[in-house]
Amino acid sequence: MNQDYIKPDAWSIIEEGFEKDRVKSSESLFSIGNGAMGQRANFEEGYSGPTFQGSYIAGVYYPDKTRVGWWKNGYPEYFAKVLNAPNWIGIEVEINGEKLDLARCIEVRKFRRELNMKEGWYHRSFETVLQNGTEVRVDARRFLSLETDELGVIKYEVTPLNKDARVIFRPYVDAGITNEDANWDEKFWEPLETRHSLREAFVVARTFKTHFKVATFMHNTLFRDGKELPVKPLTTQAGDDKICLAYEVAVSRGEKAELQKLGGYTVSMNHAEDKLIAAAQEVIRKAAEKGYETLLDAQKKAWAGIWEMADITIQGDVKAQQGIRFNIFQLNQTYLGKDARLNIGPKGFTGEKYGGSTYWDTEAYCLPFYMSTKNQQVARNLLAYRYNQLDKAIENAEKLGFTGGAALYPMVTMNGEECHNEWEITFEEIHRNGAIAFAIYNYYRFTGDYSYIPEKGLEVLIGIARFWKQRATYSAAKNKYVILGVTGPNEYENNVNNNWYTNYIARWCLEYSAEQVRKVETEYASDYARIKEKTGVKDTEIRQWEEVAGAMYFPYSETHGVYLQQDGFLDKELIRVSDLNGSQRPLNQKWSWDRILRSPYIKQADVLQGFYFFEDHFTREELEKHFDFYEPFTVHESSLSPCVHSIQAALLGRMEQAYEFYLRTSRLDLDDYNKEVKEGCHITSMAGTWMSIVEGFGGMRVKDDVLHFSPKIPEQWEAYSFKINFRGQVLKINVKVSGTEFTLEGETALTVIVNGKQVLVKPGNLVAV
Known part of the structure; x- marks a missing residue:
């Protein structure tokens, strides 16, 4: 039986109600990324229950020595680990002398998380009763900036509900990180330098062996009921690899204590090794000048630009719609094509399994998606x-x-x-x-x-x-x-x-x-x-x-x-x-x-x-x-299997079978078909979901320099649409039960073949077939 706790929604991934046994699965599903870095949806505050902590930086890896029973000539010397990067999101929270920890609270009510795919942010809220009887509401929103891909933003709010509260926020940056997946239980990070001021902290660490240098940074701003407060840390804890600054906010019942935290990484792949902290200070300066609302607006605009080209709409089937958008969203979170040194890892920024960043999946499955939508x-x-x-x-x-x-x-x-x-x-x-x-x-x-x-x-x-x-x-x-x-x-x-x-x-x-x-x-x-x-x-x-x-x-x-x-x-x-x-x-x-x-x-x-x-x-x-x-002998226990079968079933006119395979590929992680989503999402196979619609149901092919279509529609759908960037011209295809419509953004007319017949599509004109 598949999991089914994700609420159907066209633009968001939503979980309601707190269940400890699905925390790891949700950490994968609600992951965020911006092509340069990413993280699992770990709680900002401490959590003593089972969790898989994970933050990742694109291109940063560790060559973990191969572990085999016996050696054979030609064995690779190492297994490349996708590295768990230093943690910048952490915020320990203390309320009236007690640490906030959902694993230990007396009660957790109204727990809700949302990954808003349209606008590119992750939000979590809940009410809880601590062991000391204090009832609070927590709202936490975070996003990784597409505009400045070294920057992440967190807004964390605590509102006491039944009494006044002394809230202490302890934001930290921590390079004392270990991998969930390690052959020899080695440490992968060597701390080099720490630096801090009243609101900022920097930890510079270097990977052993590969010698990537990373400055992990944070910048903190405090508010009470929306009004900024002067910042003076109560205490500062600074070790070799971790800095924690503690801030106190006294709030009356119903008032909000708020911490806004900017954080992220500057990396030696992109900056001089001795200028990493200076580069981080510049990222902070620019972001702090803009402020939270401006940064969030820029995030919404950047995602609107991606969706303008990449979106696939489905009418009449919200679970199918949610599935395809989740896949497109995760692909864009993982790789945006800006840096030719990077590639599309099979888990993206959602987990560590399958060490390495590049498989044949990129060429076989991902290339068509990026060719058509970028x-x-x-x-x-x-x-x-x-x-x-x-x-x-x-x-x-x-x-x-x-x-x-x-x-x-x-x-x-x-x-x-x-x-x-x-x-x-x-x-x-x-x-x-x-x-x-x-x-x-x-x-x-x-x-x-x-x-x-x-x-x-x-x-x-x-x-x-x-x-x-x-x-x-x-x-x-x-x-x-x-x-x-x-x-x-x-x-x-x-x-x-x-x-x-x-x-x-x-x-x-x-x-x-x-x-x-x-x-x-x-x-x-x-x-x-x-x-x-x-x-x-x-x-x-x-x-x-x-x-x-x-x-x-x-x-x-x-x-x-x-x-x-x-x-x-x-x-x-x-x-x-x-x-x-x-x-x-x-x-x-x-x-x-x-x-x-x-x-x-x-x-x-x-x-x-x-x-x-x-x-x-x-x-x-x-x-x-x-x-x-x-097909009768195929168990589809690889994420790369259902999409190929969906495309071929559609070609053979077996639409019920094609639809079933599509649903399986699009909701592979959301419904956890293979019982392994807690390890991370199947990013590269998500491109196959896009192919299932465009090449499967839409029947798109390129033959002799001409686009061909043979559109079909599952009976569960009323309509669907997608766009193709073909040789500098953007063609929109809208498939309905009654027929197919084509519109063209470009300078010159485009000839396409639809069900074997030539159709001329002129810019700005809608052509119905």
Whole structure:
């Protein structure tokens, strides 16, 4: 049974009522971020119940030494930890001599939290009775500024309800932080310097090994019933890694004691190491001059600008509407495309699981969202991130015995080095190389910007093609090239031979890379000369790629008329998921790994992932046959699975099934389908939710430089709309039961194909189809 305590609301995530056993889940769901930093929705005041403290800074990580039972050649030296950063949000609160702690209060009433996605803020309020009998109301609102991405803002109010109160606020900054997820229980932060004044405090700390330096700062302002008070700390506690300033406000019953706290981080990635406190003081100065209301207004405007382009509206189904907006909101909180050094981590700023900031998820699932809802430079930054790490990809391949500039992109990375230490994934899930190449193709297909390939992309394609050429083995018995010992996207199958998806994308990469080398040689002579000088690519080598591609082996069942997921798939006991006892799910929490590997159960779309990428290589009948064969064995225990199935079910006209998969992908975290949301949200799969609507229900495709649509609508909806930024023109699509409307923002008319027919859309004119 899924959780269902989140109130349905079109623009907000709302929880009502305080339950200790869902605190960790809510800390994930109500997380906030601004692309540069983020945090779980931990209480500002102390909480002695079970909690997962988490603040994170984009790009800051720690190389935790790999922990394995025994070492094998090629193992990554470390597992990159997403670092729990110093805490700036903390405010201990004392009321009439007793600390506020919801785990210990006599009663908690009217508890409510709201994550307002439209305006980009998080609010929590409650009434409580302390052990000393004092009744209070607390209101706390916070946001992370999009305008100044080093800044966070908190407004914390305490109102005594039954008696006068002496309220002491103890705001602090604390670098004495440990990770929830650590291999050796090491400390990751080394304190270097502390500094404080009447209202400000700074702690400078450095990560061990990676030596990122961070100044964590705060600035405090006090109010009584809205009137600012002079600031003089009662006490100051200053240690090596923590500074706490204590302020007293005496309030009568019904009066408000209020602390406004500015906080955040300045980081050595962006400032000179000896100027971090000065940079923080400048952030504080500018923010304090503006004041809370001006900062909040700027936040609302910034989010309005994002929603203007990225919003998807759904009429008649509030849970579906809430789901898609939650997904779009979290994607924008995680990555805004401003910094090509950053990427989209699978947990974003909501948790520490899956160390590392970059998976193949970015290229396979996130790129289409950012291409369509931002400008093309954002998508280009995502591609440039991989180009900038090409040398490391070549190093990764060399560690495994590959030569001659072959490149293997990492399964998990922070800086281009492989930093994931499960051998069956690290060494065998090599299909990720294909997604990197596919993203280059997908970017050109969507934007029409070929310049990326001669400038940067071709070098990446050459490295990837060299890898596939060496990774394939000629089988004399089959007179074909085979790829042995791999794990496909379906991680419930390890160390298999001839995973169909892996073989298929390898063949495609070899053919596509050869085609691009020849095109650049013919049409971009100076770029080709530079690339040839750098890589040593030769015509004989390209012919070898084509030879391997032309003789690639694909397992196939004549009996079933389908490609087999891998050699030996039909040797399994083919019991459908529908015949499994529900108490056995999720398998990864109930079954041994041995049992999972011998079962036919598919964690996520595998063969069907190939049919999604290469849809135009197959007939609709072939898709239907493969969908009907594989979906009944798919448990969807990867967050990346339901969206692909939703898109394909919509293509096959199975709208009820498409809708069910959409709801599952859009509310995966809100309803906690996989019983793991307390560890953080599934950020990268959220882009798949967007694809489920735009590519699934909307049927959007780009073919021969033209946008195609085949709109369908679930019977649960009255209408839905979305926008696409296509080659500098913004097209709005509004799908109703009665038909589809197109409007265009741009200078020139745009031809689109709707259900196979040409439609001309002129700027400012609404066209109904």
